[in-house]
Amino acid sequence: MDTWNTFRTDGHVGITTEIIKYSGGGGDQVHAYVARPHTDGPVPGIVAVHHMPGWDEFYQEFSERLARHGYNVICPDLYCRFGHGLSDDVTAKVRAEGGVHDDSVVADCEAAAGWLNAQPNTNGKVGIIGSCSGGRHAVLAASRVPGFNAVVDLWGGGVVMSEDQLSPARPVAPIDLTSHLGAPLLGIFGNDDQHPTPEQVDIHEAELEKQSNVYEFHRYDGAGHGFFYYHTPMYRPVQAMDAWNKIFAFFAMNLAG
Amino acid sequence: MCTTISNTTPIAGVGKGPGGWFPLIQATVAYDHATHSVAEHALLLDFTNYDIGTEARVALEMDLASGKALLEQLRGAIEAAEASV
Numbered sequence: 001m002d003t004w005n006t007f008r009t010d011g012h013v014g015i016t017t018e019i020i021k022y023s024g025g026g027g028d029q030v031h032a033y034v035a036r037p038h039t040d041g042p043v044p045g046i047v048a049v050h051h052m053p054g055w056d057e058f059y060q061e062f063s064e065r066l067a068r069h070g071y072n073v074i075c076p077d078l079y080c081r082f083g084h085g086l087s088d089d090v091t092a093k094v095r096a097e098g099g100v101h102d103d104s105v106v107a108d109c110e111a112a113a114g115w116l117n118a119q120p121n122t123n124g125k126v127g128i129i130g131s132c133s134g135g136r137h138a139v140l141a142a143s144r145v146p147g148f149n150a151v152v153d154l155w156g157g158g159v160v161m162s163e164d165q166l167s168p169a170r171p172v173a174p175i176d177l178t179s180h181l182g183a184p185l186l187g188i189f190g191n192d193d194q195h196p197t198p199e200q201v202d203i204h205e206a207e208l209e210k211q212s213n214v215y216e217f218h219r220y221d222g223a224g225h226g227f228f229y230y231h232t233p234m235y236r237p238v239q240a241m242d243a244w245n246k247i248f249a250f251f252a253m254n255l256a257g
Numbered sequence: 258m259c260t261t262i263s264n265t266t267p268i269a270g271v272g273k274g275p276g277g278w279f280p281l282i283q284a285t286v287a288y289d290h291a292t293h294s295v296a297e298h299a300l301l302l303d304f305t306n307y308d309i310g311t312e313a314r315v316a317l318e319m320d321l322a323s324g325k326a327l328l329e330q331l332r333g334a335i336e337a338a339e340a341s342v
Contacts, residue, residue, distance in 0.1 A: 052259055053292055082311075085310065085311035085312050086311070088316070089312050089316075091292070092285065092311075093305070095263050095303070096265050096283065099261070099263070132259050132290065157260070195259040224297055225259070225298075226290070226297060233295050234297050
């Protein structure tokens with residue numbers, strides 16, 4: 001069973017990381033952080049969808065962790081079209097402009113899945129994972145376009161949206177597309193979170209039940225929003241590491257060749 | 258964004274960044290993920306001039322109580338200034 005910190009000391013564990021440009025939505029050249037294990041494969045791929053705070057160092061390390069567990073990982077810079085600079089400055093500009101458009105994110109994620117499937121060591125399976133807005137985007141992308149075999153939503157705020165929360169950039173609530181979600185879904189949530197609230201998680205789960213989706217939700221006491229973020233006081237190590245092992249198990253089960 | 262709380266207004270002013278003073282043309286007030294605060298979410302105030310570049314930005318993060326206190330002082334100062342002219 002694949003869990004964190006269980007590699008063999010005589011095994012070959014190594015990854016290569018780099019920033020590339022790939023053909024994203026609309027054929028635009030989009031920056032992406034790529035982390036790949038040293039292996040001829042075949043290995044599955046994962047699209048890592050960064051959170052609202054941007055294409056940042058956390059997501060580079062997040063991608064590396066998944067790669068060390070045997071996945072080709074691509075993490076597109078979803079804010080690439082807003083310009084470049086320090087990550088938090090670019091994020092502020094995105095915020096000022098009302099957020100990145102859902103269509104742009106879905107197109108970049110679809111193209112990222114295509115990039116993974118074009119790698120010589122692919123096993124043809126692709127997962128998608130994101131936290132915060134990235135969790136919402138992961139669910140949205142897998143509901144709108146084919147090609148994802150597993151979805152992980154880490155406390156995605158805005159999967160359940162009221163009418164007044166819809167905006168030009170986010171015109172559809174992902175929960176309304178649940179019947180189109182063909183891939184199994186793993187949801188990880190903190191019970192002290194307000195974005196999404198436990199009640200919104202319950203509403204999402206009820207819709208998944210209603211549509212007979214394959215899913216598993218895990219809710220953690222003593223954890224709020226962003227409890228994986230070890231660079232913040234929100235970090236909850238026990239809950240986070242338990243959830244990481246659920247992610248590894250979920251991807252192993254659904255992305256095996 | 259997780260909260261979608263974000264409002265923008267044109268402003269006329271100047272701000273000081275690492276490279277010195279520069280003109281400001283826009284302010285954004287949001288409540289969303291903190292970047293450097295110790296809270297999950299914070300009031301995010303960005304005073305910017307994207308005509309210059311993404312780095313032309315004076316950024317503030319504060320909790321809601323601080324935002325209310327600041328708002329009170331802004332209102333008081335503005336009312337006093339308008340009464341004095």
